[in-house]
Amino acid sequence: MVIYNKSKFLKSKRFILPFLHTKDLKPLASLLTPSNFIIPMLVVAILGQLSEDLKTTINPKDIQQIPSVKLYFKLLSSGKSTVNLSVLYAISKTLGPELETLSILNIRERINFLSLLQKKIVLEKSPAQIIPKPNILYDHVELMKHRKGLALQFRNLLIATPIFSNHSLVLGLSIGQTTIDCIINSCKFYWSLLGLNEEEFDFSLKKEAMNCIKKHSLKDLFEIPKSLMQTVKILLYVELKELTDFKNLLVFYDDLIVLRGQNNLTMIENELTFIQRKIPNLPQDIFVPxxxxxxxxxxxxxxxxxxxxxxxxxxxxxxxxxxxxxxxxxxxxxxxxxxxxxxxx
Missing domain, CATH: 1.20.5 (Single alpha-helices involved in coiled-coils or other helix-helix interfaces)
Incomplete structure (x- = not known):
C-alpha cells in the first residue's frame, strides 16, 4: 500500500474535476478505471483552455458553436469513459434500494452486482429525468429515470463548467498552464483519495492502452507505450476516433479561430501531437475590371x-x-x- 502525504497534495498544483466528490465514489472505487478520470479531465481541460484563450474575443455562446468544441462536447456527453463515470456517480447517490442485496454478498459478488447495475443503466432506453420525490428509492421505474437524470446532469456540468467557470477547474496554477502531466498527477491524487494503489493506476492505464492498440489495429501508428503520457494519447485518440472519422491526424479545418498557443492549439492539444487546427485562410486575391x-x-x-x-x-x-x-x-x-x-x- 502506498502512503500519501495529503497535506502535500492539497498544496500542490492540481486540476479539479468539477462536482466530483471522492467520498461519494469511494464505495464504488473497485468499479473505476484510470481512464474514467483521465479522459474527462483531458477534455474538460482542453475546453477550459479554449475558453480562456477566446473569452476576450468571442462570447461563450459563439465558443460553443466552434466545431472542435462541439466534438469535445460530444465526447463528454457520449464517450464511454465519461458515461461510465457519470453512471457510477449516479449510483453512488442512490444506493439505498440495493442495501438488502449488498448485505448478503461477498466482495467479489458485490463487484459483479454493481457492475451489472452500471451496465443496465448505460443500456437502459428509458428517459433521463431527475425526480425530486422523497420515495424515489422505492419505485424501480422512477429510480431508473432518476439515475439516468443524475448521470446526464453530471455530464452537462462537465460541459458547462470549462466554458463559464474555467477558473474553478484548477488549484495553484492557471488553466492555460495545465499540461498532460498535471492531468495525470491530478488523476493519481483522486485515485489515492479513493484508497487505491498508484502502481495499480499505472498498470491498469498501460493495460487499457495496449488493449486499444490490439483492438483497433494501431500498431503502425503507436508504439508500445513506455510512459503514461503515451498511454493517455492512445486512449484519447481511440475515444475521439470512435466519434468522428479521421485517419492518423484529427484536423479541425472549420474552427475559424486563432489561439495564442503554438500551432494554433491549446497547450494540451499541442502535447497530444495528433491534433491540428488550421489557421483561417483569406480568400485568394483577384482583380476584376x-x-x-x-x-x-x-x-x-x-x-x-x-x-x-x-x-x-x-x-x-x-x-x-x-x-x-x-x-x-x-x-x-x-x-x-x-x-x-x-x-x-
Missing part, C-alpha cells in the same frame, strides 16, 4: 468574397488587438499582412 462589374453574377461573387474576407480579417484583428505582434505565430502574421487586392467597388 470595371467593365465586368455590371455582371450580376460577378457582382454577387465579389460581394460574397468581400464579406468572407471581412469576417476573417476581424478574426485576425481581434487576435492582433489582444496580443503583441512579436508573440504571434509566424503563420498568423503572414495571414494578417496579406495584401488586399480584391476590388473594393
Amino acid at each position: 470595371d467593365s465586368n462589374l455590371k455582371d450580376l453574377i460577378i457582382r454577387a461573387a465579389i460581394d460574397q468574397r468581400k464579406e468572407q474576407r471581412f469576417r476573417i480579417d476581424n478574426i485576425f484583428k481581434r487576435t492582433e488587438d489582444k496580443q503583441p505582434k512579436s508573440k504571434l505565430n509566424i503563420n498568423i502574421l503572414k495571414n494578417i499582412n496579406i495584401k488586399k487586392t480584391l476590388h473594393n467597388n
